[in-house]
Amino acid sequence: MIATRIARIRARLAAEGVDALLVTQPSNVRYMSGFTAGHDATLLISGSAALLATDFRYYEQAERQAPDYGLFKLTKGLAEAFSDLAREAGARRVAFESTHLTYALHQELAKVEGVELAPIKGWVEELRAVKSPDELALMRRAVAISDAVIAALPELLQPGMTEKQLAWRIESFMHEHGADEPSFPIIAAGGPNGAMAHAVPSERPLVPGEPIVLDLGARVEGYCSDLTRTVCIGQPDARFREIYAIVLQAQQTAEAGIKAGLLGKDADALARQVIVEAGYGEAFGHGLGHGVGLDIHERPGAGARSEDRLEPGMAVTVEPGIYLPGWGGVRIEDLVVVTEGGVEILSAATKDPVVVVR
Numbered sequence: 001m002i003a004t005r006i007a008r009i010r011a012r013l014a015a016e017g018v019d020a021l022l023v024t025q026p027s028n029v030r031y032m033s034g035f036t037a038g039h040d041a042t043l044l045i046s047g048s049a050a051l052l053a054t055d056f057r058y059y060e061q062a063e064r065q066a067p068d069y070g071l072f073k074l075t076k077g078l079a080e081a082f083s084d085l086a087r088e089a090g091a092r093r094v095a096f097e098s099t100h101l102t103y104a105l106h107q108e109l110a111k112v113e114g115v116e117l118a119p120i121k122g123w124v125e126e127l128r129a130v131k132s133p134d135e136l137a138l139m140r141r142a143v144a145i146s147d148a149v150i151a152a153l154p155e156l157l158q159p160g161m162t163e164k165q166l167a168w169r170i171e172s173f174m175h176e177h178g179a180d181e182p183s184f185p186i187i188a189a190g191g192p193n194g195a196m197a198h199a200v201p202s203e204r205p206l207v208p209g210e211p212i213v214l215d216l217g218a219r220v221e222g223y224c225s226d227l228t229r230t231v232c233i234g235q236p237d238a239r240f241r242e243i244y245a246i247v248l249q250a251q252q253t254a255e256a257g258i259k260a261g262l263l264g265k266d267a268d269a270l271a272r273q274v275i276v277e278a279g280y281g282e283a284f285g286h287g288l289g290h291g292v293g294l295d296i297h298e299r300p301g302a303g304a305r306s307e308d309r310l311e312p313g314m315a316v317t318v319e320p321g322i323y324l325p326g327w328g329g330v331r332i333e334d335l336v337v338v339t340e341g342g343v344e345i346l347s348a349a350t351k352d353p354v355v356v357v358r
Contacts, residue, residue, distance in 0.1 A: 001132065001134065002032070002033065002034055002066075002068045003068055005031070005032055005127060006032065006045060006050050006068060008127060009021055009032070009045050009123065009124070009127075010045065010046075010047055012123055013045075013046070013047060013095070014047070016095065016118075016120070017093075018093045018094065018095045018118050018120075019046055019047070019089075019090065019091035019092055019093045019094060020044050020045060020046035020047075020049075020086070020089050020090075020091035020093075020094045020095065021043075021044070021045045021046075021094070021095045021096075021120070021123065022042065022043070022044055022094050022095065022096045022097070022101075023042065023043035023044075023045065023097065023124060024042050024096070024097055024100050024101050024105075025038075025097055025100040025124070026038030026039045027128075027294040027295050027298075028097065028100075028124040028125070028128070029041050029042070029043055030222060030294060031124060031127070031128050031294060032045070032124060033052055033065070033066040033068070033069055034065045034066050034068075035052060035054075035058075035061070035062055035065045035066040035069075036061075036065060036222065037054070037058050037061060037062075040054055040055070040057070040058055041053065041054040041058065041062065042054075042078055043069070044072075044085055044086070044089045044091065044094070045089075046089040046090055046091045047090075048089070048090050049070060049088060049089040049090065050068060050069045050070065051069060051070050051071075051072045051085060051088060051089055052066050052069040052070070052071055052072065053072040053073075053074050053078065053081065053085055054071075054072075054073075054074060055073075055074045055075070056073070056075075059071060059073065070088075072084075072085055072088065078105070078109075079105060079108035079109055079111075079112075082108075082109050082112050082115065083112045083113070083114070083115065086112070086114075086115045091115070092114060092115060092116060093115075093116045093118055094115055094116070094117055094118065095117075095118045095119070095120040095123075096109070096117055096118070096119060096120070097120065097121070097123075097124075098119035098120060098121055099121055099122075122299070125298065125299050126299070128293055128294065128298060128299070129291055129293075129298070129299040129300055129308075129311070129314055130311055130312070130313040130314055131293060131313050131314070131315050131337070132313075135223060135293065136313075136315070136337065138220050138221050138222070138223040139220075139223045139224070139225060139292070139293070139315060139335070139346065140346060141178070141220045142179070142183070142217070142218045142219060142220040142223055142224060142225035143218075143225040143227070143335055143346045143347055143348075145174050145177050145178055145179050145218035145220070145225065146174075146216055146217055146218055146225045146226075146227040146347070146349065147227070147347060147348050147349040148173075148177055149170050149173055149174060149214075149216055149227075149349075150214075150227070150229050150349035150350060151349065151350070152173060153231065153355045154355060154356060154357055154358045155358055156169045156170065156173060157206070157212075157231075157233060157355055157357055158206075158357055159205075159206060159207070159208050159233050159357065160205050160206070161205065161206055162201075162202070162203050162204060162205055162206070163188040163189060163190055163193065163199075163201035163202050163203070163204055163206065164188075164201045164202065164203060166188040166201070166206065166214075167185075167186040167187075167188040167201040170186050170188070170214070170216055171186055174216070174218045178218075178220065179218035179219060179220060180218075180219050180220060180221065180222075181218075181219050182216065182217060182218065182219065183216075183217030183218060183219045183224035183225060183226060183296045184217055184224075184226075184296045185200070186201070186214075186215070186216045187199055187200075187201070187213060187214065187215035187216070187228075188201045188206075188212065188213075188214055189201070189212065189213045189328075189329070190204060190205075190206045190207060190210050190211070190212045190213075190328075191204070191207060191210040191211070191212075191327075191328050192325070192326055192327060192328055193328070194211050194212065194213040194230070194323070194328035194329035194330075195323045195324055195325045195326070195327065195328055195329045196323070196329075197285070197286055197321065197323060197329070197331070199213070206233065207233075208232075208233040208234045209232060209233070209234060209235070209236060209237060209240075210232065210233075210328060211230050211231075211232060211236070211240055211243075211244075211327075211328040211329065211330055211353075212230065212231050212232065212233070213228065213230050213328070213329055213330070213331055214228065214229050214230070214231060215227070215228040215331070215333070216228075217296060222294050223293060223294060224292050224293065224294070224295070224296045225292070225335055225346075225347075226292050226296060226317050226319075226333065226335055227333055227334070227335065227347050227349060228319055228321075228331045228332060228333030229332065229333075229349060229350075229351065229353070230244065230247075230329070230330045230331055230332060230353055231353045231354070231355045232353050232354060232355065233355055233357060234354070234355075234356070235354065236353060236354070239327070240330075240353075243280075243322050243324070243330045244330050244353055246274065246275060246278045246280060246322060247275070247320055247321060247322055247330045247331065247332050248332055248351060249274050250271040250272075250274035250275050250320040251271060251318055251319070251320050251332045251333075251334070253270050253271060253273075253274050254267060254270040254271040254288060254318050254320065255318050255334065255336060255343055255345060256342075257270040258270070258310065258316075258318070258336070258338065258342065258343050259310070259338065259339070259340065259341055259342050259343070260310055260311055260312045260338055260339065260340045260341075261309065261310065262309070262310050263306065263307060263308065263309055263310070264287075264288075264300055264301045264302040264303060264306025264307065264308040264309075264310065265302075265303065265304055265305055265306045265307065267288055267289070267302045267310065267316075267318075268287055268288040268289075268302055268303055268304045268306065269304070270288075271284075271288050271318070271320040272284060272288070272304065272320070274320075275320060275322060280322045283322045283323050283324055284320060284321060284322055284323075285323065286303070286321070287301065287302060287303025287304060287306065288302045288303065288317075288318060288319065288320060289302040289303075289316045289317035289318050289319050289333075290302060290303075290316065290317055291314060291315060291316055292315050292316070292317060292335055293315060300314055300316060302316050302317075302318075310338045311338060312338055312339055312340055313337065313338065314337070314338045315335060315336070315337050315338075315346075316335075316336060316338065317333050317334070317335055317336075318333065318334050318336055318343075319331055319332065319333030319334075320332070332351060333347075334346070334347035335347050
């Protein structure tokens with residue numbers, strides 16, 4: 001698998017007329033090498049060499065996890081070692097990830113004599129966007145943990161507990177059921193706080209009858225899940241049922257219409273039209289979804305301006321929402337995999353919003 005990824009980058013090097021690619025974005029380092037400490041490593045891939053540069057703390061780990069790479073032992077900073085690294089790779093014109101390399105480090109690397117830097121964007125991200133069967137298997141495991149959280153809500157959720165307490169219970173539950181860590185900080189937002197799409201759990205108590213937005217995900221061997229359900233302790237009121245029905249229809253419409261070949265903006269429009277026609281267009285202020293994989297937000301995009309074309313094997317979220325300041329919000333999110341004729345919905349958690357606590 002890693003060898004195939006290296007070969008694809010080498011083909012890109014030849015097509016673009018550069019000698020090597022410097023990989024610095026941590027998830028890209030992991031994807032291209034298998035080395036899990038991507039924050040402390042840099043890759044240089046040329047037509048004749050594949051080198052992983054890291055320091056003493058990671059030598060043994062790198063040798064074990066990245067056997068397709070030669071180990072370049074850093075005894076000083078990357079900038080000071082860059083000339084030797086490029087020479088070992090036989091590279092004079094080096095492409096770098098312009099959206100990830102810091103300005104300060106670029107300035108240092110640019111001082112190295114005999115090496116020319118060429119900015120590029122998205123080479124590795126384009127490969128990452130289409131998931132392999134092995135990647136999807138890990139994501140399915142992560143999705144199963146998220147689904148289990150929703151199934152356990154009658155035990156986890158209690159009236160009067162705070163948003164923070166619920167978020168901690170969810171995180172603990174995910175660890176106990178096989179998650180390495182959450183994919184992102186868990187959102188547990190009750191009542192008016194749910195009107196903030198990315199609310200931070202607070203000391204506010206959860207009140208029966210109010211909408212509670214739960215956005216959570218697990219990470220398994222690097223790969224993420226992403227799931228949102230909006231629930232209510234006991235029976236919701238008529239307004240909740242109205243808003244919930246609109247969001248659910250928007251999500252189901254999108255999931256029924258998404259397929260390979262569709263642009264991200266056209267996928268977004270499937271759900272957005274439902275919400276606009278219901279009179280709540282201004283209350284749906286974010287995109288329909290985003291890619292998920294080693295990062296919780298990655299390619300492809302599925303927002304109102306996204307020109308990304310959906311391809312079979314891409315994993316994306318479908319998460320329309322309506323947010324009403326002073327009242328709260330409703331968001332429903334599944335993780336799906338694009339197929340030729342539609343999508344495979346990975347998320348299996350119930351969409352019944354009523355939680356009867358035990």
